[in-house]
Amino acid sequence: MLDWRWDFTWEILPRLLVATGNTLLAALLGYGLAIVLGLALALAQRTPWRVLGMVVREAVEFIRSTPLVLQIFFVFYVGPQFGVRLSPWTAGMIAIGLHYAAYLSEVFRAGLESVPKGQWEAATSLNLSPARTYFRVIIPQAIPSSLAGMGNYLVGIFKDTPMLSVIGVAELMHTANAIGSETYRFLEPYTLVGIIFLAISLPTAGGIRLFEGWVRRKLGILK
Amino acid sequence: MNAPDMSAFPLRLEGPSVPMVSFRKVTKTYGSLVVLDSLDLDVNEGEMVTIIGPSGSGKTTVLRMLMTLESINDGVIYVEGEPLTHMPKGGQLVPADARHLRRIRSKIGMCFQSFNLFPHMTALENCMEGPVHVLGLSRKEARERAEDLLAMVGMAEKRDQHPSRLSGGQQQRVAIARALAMRPKIMLFDEVTSALDPEVIGEVTNVIRKLVAEYNLTMLMVTHQMGFARDISDRVCFFYGGKICEQGSPDELFGNPRQERTQQFLSAVREAI
Numbered sequence: 195m196l197d198w199r200w201d202f203t204w205e206i207l208p209r210l211l212v213a214t215g216n217t218l219l220a221a222l223l224g225y226g227l228a229i230v231l232g233l234a235l236a237l238a239q240r241t242p243w244r245v246l247g248m249v250v251r252e253a254v255e256f257i258r259s260t261p262l263v264l265q266i267f268f269v270f271y272v273g274p275q276f277g278v279r280l281s282p283w284t285a286g287m288i289a290i291g292l293h294y295a296a297y298l299s300e301v302f303r304a305g306l307e308s309v310p311k312g313q314w315e316a317a318t319s320l321n322l323s324p325a326r327t328y329f330r331v332i333i334p335q336a337i338p339s340s341l342a343g344m345g346n347y348l349v350g351i352f353k354d355t356p357m358l359s360v361i362g363v364a365e366l367m368h369t370a371n372a373i374g375s376e377t378y379r380f381l382e383p384y385t386l387v388g389i390i391f392l393a394i395s396l397p398t399a400g401g402i403r404l405f406e407g408w409v410r411r412k413l414g415i416l417k
Numbered sequence: 418m419n420a421p422d423m424s425a426f427p428l429r430l431e432g433p434s435v436p437m438v439s440f441r442k443v444t445k446t447y448g449s450l451v452v453l454d455s456l457d458l459d460v461n462e463g464e465m466v467t468i469i470g471p472s473g474s475g476k477t478t479v480l481r482m483l484m485t486l487e488s489i490n491d492g493v494i495y496v497e498g499e500p501l502t503h504m505p506k507g508g509q510l511v512p513a514d515a516r517h518l519r520r521i522r523s524k525i526g527m528c529f530q531s532f533n534l535f536p537h538m539t540a541l542e543n544c545m546e547g548p549v550h551v552l553g554l555s556r557k558e559a560r561e562r563a564e565d566l567l568a569m570v571g572m573a574e575k576r577d578q579h580p581s582r583l584s585g586g587q588q589q590r591v592a593i594a595r596a597l598a599m600r601p602k603i604m605l606f607d608e609v610t611s612a613l614d615p616e617v618i619g620e621v622t623n624v625i626r627k628l629v630a631e632y633n634l635t636m637l638m639v640t641h642q643m644g645f646a647r648d649i650s651d652r653v654c655f656f657y658g659g660k661i662c663e664q665g666s667p668d669e670l671f672g673n674p675r676q677e678r679t680q681q682f683l684s685a686v687r688e689a690i
Contacts, residue, residue, distance in 0.1 A: 315486050316533035316592075320547035320599060321523050330546065334537045413537040414579030 196381075203382045206373050210386050213369035218394075220286065220365055221352040227291030228351065229344075232298030236306060237328065239299075257296035263357050265289045270361040286358040294351050298344065305340035306332060338410045345402030349395050366390060423493075428505040430498040437462045437603060437635040438483065443492035445478055445659075452478045454659035455492065462602075465629055465636045467646040467667075470656030471682060476639045479656075480605040483637065484527045485518050496521050496603070523551075526601035530608040532588040534580040540567060540591045541576040544598045552599065559598075566594035570624050586617030593624055597632075604628070606638040610645075618642070625649065643686055647671050655679045 238250040257265070270285040280288070309332050317327040356367030370383035426441060436459035445453040452475045460466050468476040481487045482502075483494060489502045493510060503510040504517040513521075534543050544563035548554040554562070567573050570590040580588050589609055596604060606625065610618045622645050628634055629649055640646050646653055647667040654664040655676070663676040674680045 310531075310533075312529060312531050312533035313535065315484075315527075315529065316535070318486060318522075319484055319525070319527040319529075319596065321519055321551045322547065323519075323551075326550055330550065331535055335535075414539070414581060415536050 198381060199379070202377070202379060203386065206383055207386065209373065210366060210369055210383065210390065213364060213366045214390055214394075216363070217352070217355050217365040220283075220290070220355045220358055220363060221348075223287050224290040224294065224355070225348055225351050227287060228294035228298050228347070231291060231295035233302055233333075235295055235299035236302035239303060240306065254296045254299055257293055258300075262290065262293045262354055263360060265293055266357055266361055282358070282361045282363045286361060286363045290351060290354065290358065293354075294347055297347055297350075301340050301343035301347070302336065304343070305336035308339045309335045334413060335415065338406065338413065338415055341402065341406040341409060345399065345406070348402065349399055352395065352398070353391065423503065423510040426493045426500075426503075426510055428508075428510060429500065430495050434461070435498040436460055436495075437464070437497060438637070439495040439498075440479070441493050441495065443482065443494060444490045445475070445482060445487060446490050451659050453482070456660065458654065458661060460603075460635055460637060462635055463633050464651045465638065465649060467638045467640060467650040467653045468656055469640065469643065469646060469653060469682075470662075474656040475659040476656045477607055480527065480607045480637060480639055483603075484525055484605060485522055496524055523599070524601055525603045525605065526596035526599055527605040527607065528589065528592050528596055528609045530611050532580070532585070532592045532612075534588055534592055534595070536580050539577050539579055540572055540583070540594075543580070543591060544595045547595070547599045562598055563594070566597050567591070569597075569627070570594045571620070584617060585613045586620045589613065589621045590624055593621075593628075597628075601634070603635045603637070606636065606640070608639050608641065610640065610642055622649075641686075643671065643683070655682065657682075 235250055235254055239247045239254075241247060266286060266289040269289045270280065270282065273280055273285065313331055313335065314327065317331050322331065355363075355365050358365055359368035359371065362368065366387050370380075370387045373383045374380040430436070430439060438458075438460040440456050440458040443453055443456045443458075444451070454475075456475075456479070458479070468479060470476050478487060482489060483496075485501070493503050494501045499521060500510055500513070501518070501521045502513055504513045505511075534540075535546065538546065541560070541563050544566060545556070545559040548559035548562055549556060552559075564573065564576065567576050570593055572587060572590050572594065575583060575587060575591075580591070583591065593609075609625075610621055613621065622642065625636075625638075625645075626649060629636070638646070638650070650667050652664060653667050653670045655662050655670060655674075655678070657678050663670060663674060663679045670679065671683065674683055
């Protein structure tokens with residue numbers, strides 16, 4: 195029979211909520227890193243230097259075609275052999291940031307390509323520099339069409355943070371495992387972890403859709 | 418392919434009457450398709466030159482090359498006597514670098530068939546973007562300049578609207594103001610009325626008439642509005658197959674075309690009306 199113990203549930207909840215803070219922190223830090231790197235990877239594929247574009251293209255394909263958990267292990271355990279010793283947090287952020295940067299770069303690439311060529315031509319006719327054209331003209335227009343994909347990966351990176359538990363980052367999954375091995379009770383901690391993930395993922399996905407509409411209105415771009 | 422021999426082209430044009438724009442043996446090809454075939458064309462300061470011709474005759478390419486939106490395969494384009502597509506280096510012409518292009522390009526403004534306003538900026542912001550970030554004007558100066566120009570094109574009241582709220586004719590008028598805000602010496606109009614509903618064409622052509630009357634701009638225009646071209650141009654060039662087939666004053670070219678191709682084109686256009 196189902197043996198659910200409420201007193202135990204209330205006892206472990208504060209510990210799991212503290213770990214939720216770490217999970218959110220890991221997701222947001224990793225996501226921030228992924229956005230910056232992803233944009234750089236997308237822009238690098240659009241430069242006139244063909245070789246750079248090809249190298250970046252292959253690197254993106256490589257990252258997307260190998261498992262995240264392998265990349266996390268690699269950065270954390272193989273790094274020291276090359277003299278790169280990183281804390282679990284740093285190694286985890288680099289691995290997950292890079293992994294999602296590869297996915298986001300594809301979203302940004304599609305977004306940048308969706309901006310009509312005439313916008314570049316108008317910017318050239320006004321003598322705007324390439325950098326200014328990107329940051330003032332092209333990227334603002336690429337944002338609305340990139341937001342849906344960006345939102346998916348925000349939820350994605352959040353749900354992938356448990357992988358960081360394999361190198362000992364004290365996020366939700368790691369904490370739930372610790373509780374389980376201390377008390378030999380797994381039902382309550384794992385159930386709570388599932389509920390917490392659901393309680394954050396669902397409103398986030400809805401919020402992103404509202405945000406997308408708001409950004410479009412704010413930028414004056416109608417669908 | 419061998420590097421083209423540039424020694425036939427002067428490092429700069431000199432003399433008492435240097436044209437504002439000079440195409441010298443300009444060739445443009447896409448693969449095996451020759452779009453411009455060794456084109457020679459001079460446009461003098463303050464002159465309004467209209468280019469007409471069937472589609473695919475290379476007329477839009479002329480404007481796009483002058484705006485540096487297309488690369489050049491052969492020949493040189495000069496602006497105010499200075500090479501645009503090339504630059505002098507070690508006593509000969511070499512392909513222009515980005516800095517040289519930026520410097521010469523600052524003399525040229527362009528309006529497009531599809532307006533190409535920046536959709537995330539208001540009419541006023543569209544007109545301030547270049548003056549603030551390229552010319553280095555203060556926001557106050559740029560705003561005054563933009564407001565004056567928007568008033569000139571009759572768009573003062575709509576200055577805080579985004580392009581998506583404006584009609585085609587209104588967008589094109591804002592685009593003209595945006596180009597003029599950079600104070601170009603040369604203005605290019607690439608089929609600026611082709612995407613417009615017939616009833617709003619007049620509001621754009623009236624602005625261009627005003628420019629001809631009140632500004633000392635050198636203008637190059639590609640259009641299908643033959644009546645407008647006849648009214649407004651100092652010279653009309655009929656393009657065919659990447660070359661100028663015939664050119665002359667509007668009265669000569671429209672009233673008494675000498676080339677058979679010109680006659681055929683003009684009568685086909687008249688039948689369409």
